[in-house]
Amino acid sequence: MKIIVIPVTPYEQNCSLIICEATKKAAVVDPGGNIERILAMVKKHDVSVDKVLLTHGHLDHVGGTEAIAKQLDVPIIGPEKEDDFWLSQLEAQSQRFGFPLHTSFSPTTWLKEGEVVEVGNIKLKVLHIPGHTPGHIALLDEQSKQVIVGDILFNGGIGRSDFPRGDQFQLVSGIKNKLLTLDPDTLVYPGHGPTTTIGREKMSNPFLR
Template sequence: MSLKYQVVPVTSFSQNCSIVWCDETMEAIVVDPGGDVKQLAMLIKDLGVKVVNLVLTHGHLDHVGGTEPLARELGGVNIIGPHKDDNFWLQGLENQSQMFGFPLTKALEPDQWLNDGDTIKFGHQVLNVIHTPGHTPGHVVLFSEEAKLAFVGDVLFNGSIGRTDFPKGDFDTLIASIKGKLWPLGNDVRFVPGHGPESTFGRERASNPFVADEMPLY
């Protein structure tokens, strides 16, 4: 048994939505369904997976805009995450959608908030929840210890890091989240960022100008 995933760029922001599943049971979650709901629903059907939860890493519109429509399309699956400190972003989705010219997105309250140390289970797979504030105060990262794979939202990118100039963003907090919570997971961990191509923590430690610490690549 193993963890499988497919990344689907959605919205005009090319946000990486991830369909993640257990290849033994075909139970799945969808991480950050930001939009393009019909495309996502069609792909879920084509993959033959059964989605049990929609999971949000943080409250920005390009990551959550398609969440409620997709939940309805899939027959009312639960919405979980992010950490409750991002509630103000979810309550302000209507303003966000007007500001960025997105379809009107109403305020959203998930069925369950996520806390540091929580786990998300689907089939035989387990993702650990890591609270990683800085880009937003309630941002979470999802980590599969078995697959050595992390879904990091907008905390870390290939060659860059998340913006911290939004309300309640903080640069020092973000750097502390990356160095204190992500690096200890291991240099060999691959990650799917919220935008752009995948990388590994080791590669970013060696070459990312924002967080490189001169660690050799292993």
């Protein structure tokens, strides 16, 4: 699995382009904005996007979702259904965070713990890890040892839990039970900031000691 990180929005949110190099199929993960930038990267790598994937419902991760899904004529997959709590409030989120007005939407398909999403030959396992938002998911490719975690885990940090329906105990428990148990060499792609590894965060992340 090849992952191209595309920072978007004033929050420098890491949109990801997942590429199956064997089939040239691809998926866009968390298109928060700057749609032209994302589409230019799709064109540059000459891939066929067949779905948009969402890790959670915060505006900086989903702001461009409807626009890019419509332009590419692809379904919107994820997050877990509890994040309808956030997706149904996109208008209010727009006002709160100073974004252009975005209307609420529902994905084509919600995801559940343990489901598998296919991108070409890639099989992404869904890990439901609430705490930052109630329906937050991570997407794990066990074969290539890579995981896209949105705002669950960062290089040296964890996601905020002070938003409505956030829960720090739930978040830390989910990280320890579902992420830190992965192979230490697993590459971690956070929703903001640089990539890291499970081993590095297990050893040095001050929030997980």
